[in-house]
Amino acid sequence: MQDLLGCVLFLGFCFLLIYIGEKISTKICALWMMLLFLSVMIFCAWWIANSVNLPQSDAKSVYDIAYRAKNHDLLPVAPTGSYMSLWPFQSGLVLFFEMILRLIPNAGEMTIQWFYLPFMALSLISGYMVVKKSFSSVRTSLLWCILMSLCFPYFFHINNMYGEIPSIALSLFTLWMLLEYSAKPSWLKLLSAGLGLAAAVAIRKNTLIFVIACVLVWLAVFVKEKRIHILLLLSVLISAAVSGIILPQKFYEYRARNIMGKGVPAVAYIAMGLQWDEGRSPGGWNGYHQSLVYMGGTCFCILAAVHWRKKKSCGNSGSGAESLEKLVLLVTFIGGFLFSIMWEACPRYNLPYFIMLIPYAADGFADISRYLDAYIGSRKHNNIAGNHSAGRKRW
Numbered sequence: 338m339q340d341l342l343g344c345v346l347f348l349g350f351c352f353l354l355i356y357i358g359e360k361i362s363t364k365i366c367a368l369w370m371m372l373l374f375l376s377v378m379i380f381c382a383w384w385i386a387n388s389v390n391l392p393q394s395d396a397k398s399v400y401d402i403a404y405r406a407k408n409h410d411l412l413p414v415a416p417t418g419s420y421m422s423l424w425p426f427q428s429g430l431v432l433f434f435e436m437i438l439r440l441i442p443n444a445g446e447m448t449i450q451w452f453y454l455p456f457m458a459l460s461l462i463s464g465y466m467v468v469k470k471s472f473s474s475v476r477t478s479l480l481w482c483i484l485m486s487l488c489f490p491y492f493f494h495i496n497n498m499y500g501e502i503p504s505i506a507l508s509l510f511t512l513w514m515l516l517e518y519s520a521k522p523s524w525l526k527l528l529s530a531g532l533g534l535a536a537a538v539a540i541r542k543n544t545l546i547f548v549i550a551c552v553l554v555w556l557a558v559f560v561k562e563k564r565i566h567i568l569l570l571l572s573v574l575i576s577a578a579v580s581g582i583i584l585p586q587k588f589y590e591y592r593a594r595n596i597m598g599k600g601v602p603a604v605a606y607i608a609m610g611l612q613w614d615e616g617r618s619p620g621g622w623n624g625y626h627q628s629l630v631y632m633g634g635t636c637f638c639i640l641a642a643v644h645w646r647k648k649k650s651c652g653n654s655g656s657g658a659e660s661l662e663k664l665v666l667l668v669t670f671i672g673g674f675l676f677s678i679m680w681e682a683c684p685r686y687n688l689p690y691f692i693m694l695i696p697y698a699a700d701g702f703a704d705i706s707r708y709l710d711a712y713i714g715s716r717k718h719n720n721i722a723g724n725h726s727a728g729r730k731r732w
Contacts, residue, residue, distance in 0.1 A: 384496060385454070392446055414593035421598075422598030423598065423601050426600065430540050431585070446498060460505050460509050463510040464696070467696065472696070480702045481699035484702075488691075503537070503541075507544075508533075511533040514526045515530050515570065519567070531576070534581065535581040543676075544581075547689075550666075552571060552574055557661050669689075673690045
């Protein structure tokens with residue numbers, strides 16, 4: 338009952354802000370969004386300064402290797418018996434940490450956490466621009482800002498020295514540039530998208546799910562509209578993804594004059610994702626995938642129903658390409674769901690997919706508010722018509 342009451346109060350608060358936002362000028366509305374952005378950045382800075390969270394587990398191993406590489410100690414780059422031989426895909430994150438350590442004198446663990454702050458800013462700006470380009474609705478943009486400003490698990494994660502924050506930011510930036518390029522082709526936009534995607538894949542290899550979603554969506558756009566510049570976009574996407582995987586590893590192998598191992602076999606991750614063991618903690622691989630199946634399947638059915646309901650209205654409000662392009666994040670979520678039900682699962686692995694669902698949640702709330710507006714408007718119209726009819730009868 339308390340949860341239901343909280344949801345109703347939250348919806349009422351959102352609709353009040355929507356009403357205020359649509360009554361004021363665009364400039365004041367943009368200022369209000371900027372205040373939300375600044376409040377998030379202030380909170381993240383406060384959290385980094387006061388949490389004093391030092392890296393552990395994989396993050397600690399990656400940081401130590403980057404610190405040794407900065408000092409020209411490349412012994413961890415070995416075909417057997419080293420961290421990099423088991424997990425060579427961490428080369429991109431090691432390179433990212435080493436660049437920060439070399440760029441800033443006397444840098445340490447906390448320096449890297451502070452370096453995540455501009456990536457948080459990039460994710461907010463890029464996310465807003467993606468929503469603005471995809472839905473073309475002030476109401477949806479306002480609701481996205483509200484929902485995003487309340488996504489505290491994302492903000493608390495900023496002091497976690499792993500690759501989620503940079504990869505989410507770079508993925509959203511890539512999508513923003515791709516949407517801009519699709520609307521008005523430009524070499525600068527395409528180059529920015531390629532560089533952002535290569536960096537995102539290098540930092541977190543799971544970003545390949547986002548790459549596959551982009552390729553599928555824009556391939557469908559090409560089949561539907563036969564625009565030649567889409568082929569160039571697809572080639573840049575594939576080239577950037579391959580570069581993000583290969584180049585960091587080859588870079589360290591060249592410096593070390595050695596090679597890395599092939600890593601843990603993929604079947605081992607599938608085994609971890611599918612095995613059941615009551616003795617293990619939640620969130621690892623003790624049946625967590627089953628909960629993910631229920632959650633993901635339910636969300637997919639709801640989103641599929643909403644998309645089917647809005648199919649005609651989307652076709653009327655924009656071109657077929659625009660209707661397809663707004664589905665990139667949804668296809669990424671579905672891909673992440675399918676990947677996670679049989680792979681090693683952990684809560685932080687699923688963080689990007691929750692961020693990618695927020696635009697659709699905002700658009701859904703916007704639809705609810707439009708239905709309410711239409712309902713209230715029709716009731717007022719019927720009351721006015723009824724009063725006029727009653728007046729004529731009395732006359």
